[in-house]
Structures are given as C-alpha cells and as structure tokens.
Amino acid sequence: MSYVLCCVDGKNYSQSACDYAVLISNNMNLPLKFLNIVEHSSKSDKLDLSGNIKLGEKDDILEQRAEEEAIKSKLAIKEGKELLVTLKKRALITCANEITLIQIHGDVLENILAFQNEMAILVIGISSNENHKIGDNVKEIIREIHKPVLLVNSEFVTPKKLLIAYNGSEESKKLLNETSSKPIFKNVHRDIVNINEDKLLSEKLLNEAKEIYAKKDIEVETSVLSGDAKTEILIFLGQNDCDILAMGAFGHSRIKEFIFGSLTSDILTQCKKPILLFR
Structure with a gap:
C-alpha cells in the first residue's frame, strides 16, 4: 500500500516537514510514515591525526575512535527515537490516517531508495536558507527518487x-x-x-x-x-x-x-x- 514518507533528522525543519506530511496524508488519504536515519560517521571530533603516528599508538587510536563512535551512535539513536515520538504526538492531533515510526542505521540515500516503490511522496526538510548551500545528499535524493519530493525549507x-x-x-x-x-x-x-x-x-x-x-x-x-x-x-x-x-x-x-x-x-x-x- 502507498504511503507518505517523511524523513526527519531533528535539525532541518522537522516539525514543519511533519505538518506538511500530515496535510498531504490527509489530502491523499494515505498512511504516514516517519523515518529517522542514523548515519555512521568515520570522523573523529577529538583525534588529531595531522602528525605522524608513533609506533605502538595505532591500536590506542583505533580503540579511542571506536569508543567515540559508539558514544555518538548511542546518542544519535536516543535523540532520533525521541524525535519520532514527539512528531507522532504532533501528527496525531490532526492526522486521519495510520502513523508508523521507523529508525534505520546507514546511508541516507540507500535507505530512502529502499522505500521508493511503495511511497507516494517523500517529504524532507532542508536548511538551504540558513547556509545558502544544498548538501550533495539532498541533490542525490532528488536525482534518484522517481516520486514527488517536497523539500521543506521554512515554517509551515x-x-x-x-x-x-x-x-x-x-x-x-x-x-x-x-x-x-x-x-x-x-x-x-x-x-x-x-x-x-x-x-x-x-x-x-x-x-x-x-x-x-x-x-x-x-x-x-x-x-x-x-x-x-x-x-x-x-x-x-x-x-x-x-x-x-x-x-x-x-x-x-x-x-x-x-x-x-x-x-x-x-x-x-x-x-x-x-x-x-x-x-
């Protein structure tokens, strides 16, 4: 069955994206699914690898990086789940259709593409007007998704x-x-x-x-x-x-x-x- 897919990250007009997705769900009489994707990051905020790594330090660096990544991942999972619950409560006020919450780990584009065949429309927030720059992932989503895509860049x-x-x-x-x-x-x-x-x-x-x-x-x-x-x-x-x-x-x-x-x-x-x- 077709549905409205709303992809949220808590940073880019997620509440506005939620409101537009609810409106479209009601207009099209379709279920609404909220999707939060937890990306895996290989970058470290604390480690400085600009210099040469001394003998014997490699294992310590890798262990520190793994610990840091685990902490980031747990925090992202927790914040993502809280966001989904908050948006569901917001959506339930006016949404006339079934609401489903989904959290997935991995690449944003790959995971969104996995929903392409069944979704009727994708709603996603962007922050273009803050930085005057569109991320490559947003452009790739638009290129690859052969369904309508609503980009939300302002208040509802x-x-x-x-x-x-x-x-x-x-x-x-x-x-x-x-x-x-x-x-x-x-x-x-x-x-x-x-x-x-x-x-x-x-x-x-x-x-x-x-x-x-x-x-x-x-x-x-x-x-x-x-x-x-x-x-x-x-x-x-x-x-x-x-x-x-x-x-x-x-x-x-x-x-x-x-x-x-x-x-x-x-x-x-x-x-x-x-x-x-x-x-």
Missing part, C-alpha cells in the same frame, strides 16, 4: 497558492499529470508560468498545460515570462504570494549541469518557500 503555512514552472520537458509533464490526478494539495489556486523569449512557443506550452488540468476540471491561470528563469520564477513567487513552488528537477545530464549550471540547484539555494519536485 497552509498552502493557498501553488506556482508551477512548466517548460514542456518530460519532468514538467510528469509534474502536471501528478498534480492534476492526485490531490497532494487541495483547494489551492494554481498559477502556471513558462519562461521563454519565444512568446508563441510559450503560449503553446501553457495551453498544453491548461488542457492537462482541464481534463480533471481544474482551473489554472497562466503567465508568459521572459528573462533569466531563476530570477523570473523567484520574483513571480514572491510578488504573487505563492506558498509552494512546483517544478521538474535536473532535466540535464551531469556534464551539462557542470558546464552550464543547473536551474534546480539555483532554485534550491535561493527559494524561501517549500519546493515540490518531480524527476
């Missing part, structure tokens, strides 16, 4: 307006089909924008988008924008008081992204509203 706000950036790509077509056929967000006003210097092509793409929603009797408003895609999307998002940005993710190969840059990465770094991504 009941969504009333959804901005959809549509460019006619396979990723953005999947976005339209998913958001029109499944009630991830209910009772929201939908704005669709296309950024293109070719006005005729832009209008053609927006009409295509309109038709997809029309099949589900969903009304939308469309706008043709021109200029830098990242800038225009963020300006429209702010000026029109949109609560969620939805867009396709990483449409180019890694080589093209390395040479020309990535719109997805730029948006993730600078957008101050939750982002719904489709890969």
